[in-house]
Amino acid sequence: MHIGGLLKYSLIDYPPHISCVIFTAGCNFRCPYCHNPELAVTGPDTRHLSRDEIMDFLVSRQKYLDGVVISGGEPTLHPDLGGFCADLQSMGFLVKLDTNGSRPEVIQDLVENRLVDYLAMDIKTDPELYNQYIAHQADAAALRSSVQIILESGLAHEFRTTCVSPLTTRETVKAMAELVTGADLHAFQHVQNKKVLNPNFFTGQKRVPSDAQIDEFQTIMAGYVKKAIIR
Ligand code: SF4
Incomplete structure (x- = not known):
């Protein structure tokens, strides 16, 4: 597993738990x-933290941290993810996985073997629009499958959507809401557009929905899930 970053302490990534966040490198979106x-996109600016370095840190914080968040990048691309989760659980940590949902078979394996305690999946827009905005090879069926696995997992979970135009509109929110119907939690997030993967996407375009629009998105979503919030 290529680990590209570590946030040593967080109160907001796995509430109500005190956690650290491990960032895997590389993403297929x-x-x-x-x-x-x-x-x-890994390159010269991507850090490379060794597994030993991470394990030494975790041993030193075993008493002080409740959980470990594995984020990315996209963690499910790494074949040793399950073993890593098992190691964390054997150390007494709760494990939260952040995923883009592109690899349902990996999520299924983690669920079946109870190797994660919390699942958080991004829903970026209507699955049928991923090819246009997120990844040329995105598989809408795989995304839908991941959602179903999470909904039926019996594990605590959330779905979240970064609000950006035209991926987040009244119409796409309706499609996303239908997809995650019955979920424990859905969160809309404000986009952070200071340092982004594709700055040209924002140049000369109004990409950031207004607060009133995001409120409306939340109201739509609230009709489908147990709890809908804005972060
Ligand atoms: S925001 Fe998109 S590109 Fe960036 S790590 Fe997540 S899924 Fe990959």
Whole structure:
């Protein structure tokens, strides 16, 4: 597993738990607004932390951290993810996985073997529009499958959407809401567009929905899930 970053302490990534966040490097999507470009596309600016370094850190924080968040990049691309999760759980940590949902077979394996305690999946837009905005080879059926696995997992979970035009509109929110019907939680997130993967996407374009629009998105979503929030 290529680990490209570590946030040593967080109160907001796995609430109500105190956690650290491990960032895996490499992603199969190319979200134009991605604010971790050096993790999404590996290159000279991508860090390389050894597994030993990470394990030494975790041993030193075992008493102080409740959980570990594995984020990215896209963690499910790494074949040793399951083993890593098992190691974390055996150390007494709760494990939260952040995923883009592109690899349902990996999520299924983690669920079946109870190797994660919390699943958070991005829903970036209507699955049928991923090819246009997120990745040329995106598989809408795989995304839908991941959602179903998570909904039926019996594990705590959330779905989240970064609000950016034209991926997040009244119409796409309706499609996303139908997809995640019955979910524990859905969160809309404000886009952070200071450092992004594709700055040209924002140049001369109004990409950031207004607060009133995001409120409307939340109201639509609230009709489909147990709890809908804005972060
Ligand atoms: S925001 Fe998109 S490109 Fe960036 S890491 Fe997540 S899925 Fe990959």
